[in-house]
Amino acid sequence: MAGGGNLARALKTLAVCGVLMLGFASARAPAAVDETTVARAPLLRARLNSDIVSTNPGTRRDENTDGVLLHIVEGLVASREDGSVGPMLAGRWSVSADGRVYTFALRPEVVFHNGAPLTSAEVIWSLRRYLKPETRWRCLEVFGPNGIARIVSMSAPDPHTVVITLDRAAPMFLTTLARADCGGTGILHPASVGSDGSWIAPIGTGPFRLGEWRHNEFVQLNRFAHYASLPGPRDGNTGGKHALVDQLRFLIIPDSSAARAALVRGSLDIIDNLAPSELLGIRGRTDLQFQSVPILDCYSLLIQTRDPLLQDVRVRTAIALTIDAVGLAKAITRGTASANNSPIPVASPFHHSVEAQLRSVNLPKARQLLQASGYDGRAIQLVTSRRDPQMFDVAVVIQAMAAQAGINLQIDTVDWPAHLSRYTVGNYQLMVQSFSARLDPTLSFGTFIGDKRQEPRKVWDTLRSRELLDQTLQTADPAARQAVFDTLTRDFLEEVPAVVLYNSSRLSVVRSEVVGHQNWMSAQPRLWGVSLR
Amino acid sequence: MLGYICKRLLLTLPTLLLVSVAVFLIIRLIPGDPALVLLGEGADAASIAGLRADLGLDRPLPVQFVSWFEHALKGDLGRSIVSGEPVGELILQHFGLTAAVVLVAVTLATLIAAAAGLIAAWRRNSVIDLAVVGAATVVLAVPSFWLGLVLLLLFGLKLGWLPFVGYVPFSESAAQAALFLVLPVVTLTITESGVLTRMMRASSIDVLQLDYVTHARAKGLSERAVLTRHVFPNAFAPTLTLVGLTLGHLLGGIAVIETVFTLPGLGRLMVDSVLARDYPVIQGCLLFTAVVYVVVNLLVDLCYPIFDPRVTAR
């Protein structure tokens, strides 16, 4: 179980280095608009590029689902703008000296959407529910045998105190609870599920309550009048969370051009995840405000090192030498992304001079390598899909670039499920893949490094890389880790198990009437504290 | 009559069964499954296997088919894997919109085609005829989505006369919903009127050469009476068949139009379900459209004797 072990260790180490991520994000958000100065607008319309998959936090989910549900439910703690953990339903907490016992003090003023006050009973009920396998909580594994820790017991000494005991120290415990993909471990009122445990609808404590979900049309949230906000400005998923509109409607508009046109027409107020191809269409418009925030995702070209042809590092290097990452990123993202050949994202504090090195295009060298390898111009399949237009564009550009050195790439466009299926079993020669944000370089490298026999989706299967990855888990010292990451980066560039291309930015464009909208490094919509002029 | 209808419906059962089996096999041949889609790129093998078991996808195919078919026979098409909604409701919701657009558009297209085709045939080789034939031919040559996009750009964006996106259901605001449907209906009407006009013109030309038209003229009837009473009903019968075929196909979803105008119709539902491998929805949709196709054809056959009494529904 090398793979599973890796993950577990990685997560453990994250706890150690969690503090390193301070000061990570570029800018703190401006203070939220004071609720009293702005008349509340009746309806704010934002765009989702695909429908949410459920209203059940942290179970059936994707990024859109997480983002929408975090307006409705809240956990004990939540992520701050800078990635650290801050208070949410728990106003404060303490950790025992051995790091195993967490005591949370709940904020007494909080009420559920159904009017019931928040007490420790609901918190314990919610956590127990998440820990049941049949709930299919996304983060159940983290508390399983291979995870960071097991929860030994939960108790409620009084209605506003919750005590959670772990089987070992787990500095990553709170970070995990705050994770968006875990649904922020949102605390729910038991009335959210039926008597048989089946899901009904989320009754949470957030600034909005679920209004109407019309599949593939919209998700409407209504302002929760009795929301008890934390004091202070908006800060990530915590801080002051004021619902400044009566109704919040997420319109599901899959087509990016249609969304842009709708925004220009005024049928939509906010696009917080604009496709770069739409940038030209909004350029020079004074009635729109544009914003770009770098995020921690990563677009890369995966190479199947088990392929008879591609197991030859000369061929892999030759392919890499044809790719002009700067030009590619610029063309595909209209200059909004940062070209990067290292698995460590540009926005990461571990991205330094070694990581910042970009491979320069060298066609004569590429041809020379190909000749040496005996490549005879035979077709190499490049798998991509159209779900994300950028993945498709990357393939087209790479194909054209590789052709300059006489490399014959054939693009195989498959749909998203087929793409995932082929990724999971490693059934490809070359594949364009995008990875969602990994918070730590260990995780970033972890998406590439692993034992192909255990996990066929891993691309970089060398003993040395696996050992180096282990080393990054065994030390908390940033300098020591940086050294290992630098070595890994050099090896990665040398051995070319994949070619990292760029890290993108989250682009938002809002109508000028919209006040207070600010994306942050978490790839999720956030519409509290936003109002209309 | 009723017996005839029952017989026709019974005769389609083998077709429907074939459709069901074919659908079931084809969609399971497509690589990728709903568990992968639901869990996304970072999922580990254990959770994927667990979800597959939850969804019943780990059972042998014949077992899955029989179980689905049994439920389908009882009218239960299962629940969507993605949204958890009952498939029957999901289909009816989306079908309502598609049917509204298609029925209005095909009716308009038929009216336009009947009038234009008849007049063009009547004034054969005149400037009017040339204009009608030319327009119909050009319309045939324009891809519907391109037309839709151009109309959207023109009326939605440049002129701003019509709403652009964010369909409002009829239940919410009928007036707004109608506004949203103007462009899709117009696009579909234009696209479909080309073939129908040509068909109507051709059959009108044939009918105009027949003796009973001369006979009607020899009785002293005005041209208007000759055209409306004698030419139209007879020339319309073949066009009606084509209208039926068109309806049968379009009611199965106008995925392209729905994509252009971001309408939550049946076509979009099917395409999205295929892309999400939402097996119960795909199966339900295809079975449903097969039934629609069969029923529409039956209705057209039942209507046919109105225009051509020689054909009797047996």
Place this chain on the structure above:
Amino acid sequence: MRGRLRHAGLNAILGISLVGALLLTIGVGLVWMPYDPIAIDLAHPLGSPALNHWFGTDEFGRDVLSRSMLGARISVLIALATVVVAITLGTTLGLLAGYLRGWTDRLLMMGTDTVLAFPGILLALALIAVLGSSNGSIILALSTAYTPSVVRVVRSTVLSIREREFIEASRSAGDSALGTILRHVLPNVLPPVVVLATSLFGWAMLSESALSFLGVGVPPPAPTWGNMLSASRPYMDIAGWLSIVPGLCIAGTLLGINLLGDALRDWLDPRRET
């Protein structure tokens, strides 16, 4: 009657010129194109039409004129292959169903009904998903969708032809069923089939572009007018030439084919004799 315009002749001339222009484009494209239609120039994306790029450049800086020329070849190839497969298969099955009648007919009709009961675009979507996106699978998917209509047309024509007396004459001369079909039925079925083929060609071209629009068309970077059109979508209002050029190419070709089909129909119509 005043102002008689014999546009039948004009139509044929216009149709032949349009199709001729298409063939010329394909022919020229075989030996010469202004630029490499695949080569990207990331420094000059979305260039407006100019002297060096007559039809401008696309989002990757590729020359639209060169891509349209190559696109003509691929689009026509796919449409043509679809027509050939659908017509060959459909005619064979239609002849069998119409001439043999009985169980062959019933089974074949049930088969075509089954295919027709599938929404065409979805059938294509599913088949392409199973087979992978390639020219071959697009041709197969499109011809699967179109074959039933050919079967129906051929079958109904055969049903009317087999009642004509020359079929009896052939039988009384001692011809076998196969001999009669090949010698007398097939040649008489061909005229409507030829006319149908021209319509099919148009439909195939439209469907290919619709498939591209839905994201399962001809795999890039090979340009077809359809995938050029669908790729132009985000730039419709800022780089209109990207959609106008392939749009006009499709419309012009289809217009030419339809006009040619009309002319063929008139020319093959036995009634033109009287």
Place this chain on the structure above:
Amino acid sequence: MIASAAAPLLRFDGVRIETSGREGSETRTLLEGLSFDVAAGEFVAVVGESGSGKTLAARSILSLLPPGVRQTAGRIELQGCDLTRLSAPAMRQVRGAQIGMVFQEPMVSLNPAMTLGRQLAEGMQLHRRLPSNEIRRQSIAMLERVRITDPFRCLKAYPHEFSGGMRQRIMLASVLLLKPKLLIADEPTTALDTLSQREVLELMVELAHDNGTAVLLITHDLGLVARYTERAIVLEKGRLMESGYTDQILANPQNPYTQRLVASLPRGSADLVPPPDSAPVVLEVRKACIEYPGRPGFWRRAVPHQVVHGVDLDVRAGEIVAIVGASGSGKSTLGRAILGLKPVAAGTIRFDGVELAAMTAVQRKQFRRAAQLVFQDPYSSLDPRRRVRDIVAATLRHVDDIDAAERRSRVQSILEEVGLPSFADRYPHQMSGGQRQRVAIARAVVSRPRLVVADEPVSALDVTIQQQILTLFQTLQAQYGFACLFITHDLAVVRQIATRVVVMSGGIVVEEGPVTAVFGEPAHKYTRELLEATPTLDVAPLPR
């Protein structure tokens, strides 16, 4: 030109009809300077073969010329009023009300999508403006007059529910309801069988007399002209050949074309010799029953529908036997069965003593060569996609003992014999009906058959052509000596060609024997009716 004493009802004065080509293109004259008169209440025939312009002349009266054809000169006067100068609305007042028209094809001259009641009422509403119950009353009365059995039901019925003869009677009713001054009847009975033809024409005469309506009968059938009209005008290729009183023209034609026309009527020939009794029997049909499969029901099997019931028939070598009968009598079906194209349900058919059903493959091949068929419709019996050479050679395709060169020379020589030496490379649509029928005969005869079944081979042809084809057929029969089963409904043809006749009705043989005996003293009622209904030149016009 015979001047009528009274002011004429209808006057044609120098009428010219041309195709209207585009500027610069050639116009063809279809009717040249036609002049004639029709007096009130008079019965006038316009006689001519296809292409004579007779139908165009009729249609020009009501300005109903087909597109592309124009009247370019002359006047057409109705009671002194020039119809050609009328405005369109004024012309519509004349149509139907003053001049009625009955068309050739009863199958396509009534609107199939409209009830007969509405079609009958249409003209009355337009021209008479009567209340609907009065229209209904008159319609029913008229339908009764044309002997429609259930006129009430008829008003609600659609045309397809009636036979051709009945439709033509209904058509007549609808036109005569308006009591026009002139009735134009364009080949009104050509598509009907002998008995229906007689019925319709007698009714027409009766009703026209009662209303004092003049009739312009357009026809190619001299028998009808002789029987029903007082005066006739003869057209050929758009020119007037002869006009005058019918009996005079027929008895003593002056114009060469008229003479040819009259001469080409089939007449009984005395020189027909039956084959000797010793001649072997080629064809022997015993108790043959033939059926058509019915429509299969959903639950039940198809119930077959029998059309021929136990027919016996012998044909000797070299003998010509005619089978006559109305349409639906089963005569064509019997012919098909004799050639093995339809199985017999019961009974036997033997060819040269061998039963068809029991033939070996070799025997069947020989049989195919020895027994040939000539069809009625020369348009449908020749494959439009094959050249004449291939059509004729097809019969020899399965004959093994001749090589390709022999085959070519045989085809060429038979084409010469049928008078088409240079037609080998033509397609059927490049030939006239008579020429096509020659090809059909060549195809049948080229394999030197012993039996030819000819199914109404001349009924679709013009009179003069008919005569040429019959003559050709007789010549070939004399030369090659094949036995022949000649299926026809035309008794005159029987007289000319056959020595023995078999009369069929309702799927059974009602009478059989030598032609002279059967026609001279018909024993069966059906034969008598048939003989009576057949118009011949010998019958004097009906007394006025």
